[in-house]
Amino acid sequence: MTTTPARYSYLGPEGTFTWEALRLVDGAENGEWISVANLGEALDDVVTGRSDYAMIAIENSVEGGVSATQDALAHIPDLRIVGEYQVPVRFALVAPAGVGLEQVELLAAHPVAYAQCRRWLEANLPRHTHIPSSSNVQAARDALEDDGVHAALAPRGITERVNVEVLADDIGDNPSAETRFVLVQKGGPVPKRTGSDKTSIIAELPDDRPGRLLEMLEQFATRGVNMSLLESRPIGDAMGRYRFVIDLDGHIHDERVADALMGLRRFSPKVIFLGSYPRANGHTPSVSPRYTDEAFIDARRWLDAVAEGEPSES
Amino acid sequence: MTTTPARYSYLGPEGTFTWEALRLVDGAENGEWISVANLGEALDDVVTGRSDYAMIAIENSVEGGVSATQDALAHIPDLRIVGEYQVPVRFALVAPAGVGLEQVELLAAHPVAYAQCRRWLEANLPRHTHIPSSSNVQAARDALEDDGVHAALAPRGITERVNVEVLADDIGDNPSAETRFVLVQKGGPVPKRTGSDKTSIIAELPDDRPGRLLEMLEQFATRGVNMSLLESRPIGDAMGRYRFVIDLDGHIHDERVADALMGLRRFSPKVIFLGSYPRANGHTPSVSPRYTDEAFIDARRWLDAVAEGEPSES
């Protein structure tokens, strides 16, 4: 019996940071990799079944959450995050052979890349102009193929794929910049609990009354569930109405997380469960004895016992 | 087939407010009523099986919680409250025939009765002295039998039982004073949910850190569970260490109460469940849609569904 290899859509071409993220996925090396031009295509592939998975950027340590990704996850039903991957973001200024730094006037760059190298560019190429490219790899190709474009911002490894040379390496404003990616699929049960997991949700508040957000966050705090991300995104129907994109430490099969999610479901008129999945960084959250699975199981057993008439303390 | 009639211990004799409370118990008229001299005897009867039930005073609307009762419930294992009864507290000044108000110098009174009539006594008998009696009925008997005692504070109905006459009626400082009684038994499953129930517990804080009490009360607030009583009682081992006697609106079989009790059990090093039982006043608490049984059941179903891979919204 043969099985079809899994198909992965990603923002290509080869060499992009998304491609780097995909290389981190266990078993993906045996799959079919489908290079697409943007987020919409990648998710559409998953929704229509053309792909089994899409690798998409969700947050950059410098630029923040990727709004388009957050909004897509809010709007496209039934997407599930099954993995998280973190990729360091290092940029080089590259150019075709023979071009020197002093000759660079127009450069090609993906907008996010450009934003992350701004300080270096202002200091070293104060009079440059730039044109946007659809990806970091495409920027290098633009530099190679378009005569008016002298150079490009691209990942270091680009020289293996595009015939350009490095004029200046590691020119990002923040040397420790990273991008977080998530692997999404359509529906399906949650991945197994590993002990080092994250749970992602999107939730709306019941109304505009003061203190509502506080009430929502208390759902997590009263169960000892830590929140590693909270982003607000406009619902879009009126100024001042937001939904919240939230990452929690832990897995839906952790008792404390399950309890918090049920509390949230009772509180919020709309909760989207995006998935529980292993964390990129392998960090294991420390859980107070009060919020372990054992504490929850003991409490349930105690409740049943006292309701049946047994003494409060065994 | 014959069944043994249930036995009820109460602070007697006939005519006390406790006796009045016992008259409110459904079916008690067919039981055997055992008059005892104090709280300790009543509870001991239940613990040893001499009685099936004890009727005990737990709170007075003017004097506050009955400390001895609260401490006994904390210390005697396995007592369960199965009913609550409220009795209006009206006092009369009574005396043997022939004694006039102007002759009253020494009066007999149960200490609680005396405390509740103090203002009237100060205004109308400014120069009286008093001796303590073990019950309100005994006070009337003291007035009748002890030559030095001219009058007594007693419930209005005393004239049916003791040969005294009313010198002044309804002389309590607070005309709407009431005493709350509870009927306790040894262990046994909780009474059925009626929709108008109370749940009583005693809990300790995990340690002395600031904000601990707040954390404990949040267990109730985050589940929409109202607290109708909060009393602190010294644990007794050192100044400043307290346990808390708490009454909650609702029944252990209400989902929100069950959830709060489990939260409390996880938080507190020691929780004593004293019972869920019908309220004396038949008041039905209004429950926000967010905390109904349906909301809890829906949340549980939703959690299971999304963990299995179903969409977040059905």
Added chain:
Amino acid sequence: MTTTPARYSYLGPEGTFTWEALRLVDGAENGEWISVANLGEALDDVVTGRSDYAMIAIENSVEGGVSATQDALAHIPDLRIVGEYQVPVRFALVAPAGVGLEQVELLAAHPVAYAQCRRWLEANLPRHTHIPSSSNVQAARDALEDDGVHAALAPRGITERVNVEVLADDIGDNPSAETRFVLVQKGGPVPKRTGSDKTSIIAELPDDRPGRLLEMLEQFATRGVNMSLLESRPIGDAMGRYRFVIDLDGHIHDERVADALMGLRRFSPKVIFLGSYPRANGHTPSVSPRYTDEAFIDARRWLDAVAEGEPSES
């Protein structure tokens, strides 16, 4: 120039625990000590000006808050606590010379003393009966003067004052029992801050809505103010309506306490400030850097600066 010595009313006679407490007051040895028969007289002396101060019991580590004191402080306007004193509570069984333990059938005891020795009495004098006395010292006198009374519960030191002998020493159920006393005066500015102070208040909730108590306690928690006592007392007009007697760590001149008191005043329809005064036990609370006076002063300065247009960070 001569000044009138200060007058102190206390529950006498000499030798009571209240008298012991009064001996702890700096400078009281030069004052005039007025022995009174009960709490009401002591407070009345202060209100009418017959005394400058009254020493009154406010809490026992075993029996809990003294309700009568708490209620008096709530009802008598303008009383101020200016000091706190803690007295170990040790009881002896005493009797006139020639009486042996085996002869003791009837004993005299102040009700609180009786409650605190109950276990010893049940174990060692299982068949005793008792009569209440108005103070521990009076109990010893009763034993001496009343032929029917064989013995008394009294403080150890009683043998210096009353001609009785110790039959059994240190018979309290709890060997570390203590009573907390406070010294009250009529009005007047608060005592100076010592760094080891307490602040006492009585407050009511604005209404019966769930979560109101939580809101009140947050006034303290959000300013890092620790609460060492919380007692509920019935307001008295209806079952289920309470005021709260609260002790806070710190002095009204501590910025964090002042801020919390103002927050409480805005929240509560009725706040009674009972005073800030040095603690009995000299314990100095540790204050997080966030809640020191400096933090408050810095915040105020910062607010003024930024409102004037200065940069947020100096």
Added chain:
Amino acid sequence: MTTTPARYSYLGPEGTFTWEALRLVDGAENGEWISVANLGEALDDVVTGRSDYAMIAIENSVEGGVSATQDALAHIPDLRIVGEYQVPVRFALVAPAGVGLEQVELLAAHPVAYAQCRRWLEANLPRHTHIPSSSNVQAARDALEDDGVHAALAPRGITERVNVEVLADDIGDNPSAETRFVLVQKGGPVPKRTGSDKTSIIAELPDDRPGRLLEMLEQFATRGVNMSLLESRPIGDAMGRYRFVIDLDGHIHDERVADALMGLRRFSPKVIFLGSYPRANGHTPSVSPRYTDEAFIDARRWLDAVAEGEPSES
């Protein structure tokens, strides 16, 4: 005496939404308007003194907060918001005379405009491609001047300025889309309180401990201060570290806001006060009696009085 007219930098050219926003500023019609190419230039003009004010977009009701603006406000010291303006965002598809809808293959659009018309474009021009323009007005010029570009997304009013015609009007996906702009200056005292004001701040959490965000939000909740915006932005030094951009209802001279800001200053290691200014929509927040200026003033007076020895209730 003549005064120099105020200078206003804005994302030009004439006809942009920013230009529309500037038209809403009282008195700006007499000022000098300086069209700049991007946010950085506008703010730089203010910082260097080339302009008195910059009008900058801060939030779109569909796209969310403008990250670049939020980050600039966090990084450039001493900027102050002095006004807020809201502009409806309506897009038309425009083209040079003679171009029909069926001929449009390549269109020019500012990225935000493109994002807001995506659904209409997918439905009506499924096979189009697009190139980014630096502003909505520039997009129309591109359509006019660049032969390869057939059409542009632009504000309705563009036909008054650029020689293009409307092919389709009001094609934004969200008909009620709006953009919020703020007018910023360098330093200076806050504008007068109008009763309908907003206060903007940026704050960091003291550390990563769970519940810290909750604690920060409680600073507002416990003073009855409503939060109309909460956005998290990466601090940038490491994944998972955020600062929060917050809008509050009210003015720094409102007692409750001042108190909350001081609480925040004590809590947070870094608070940037961005200003208090009149709201765009003139909405007056309803303030509970507990949080009015009067309540704060009364509480302060009460505190001083009781500390001086006056009775708690006047």
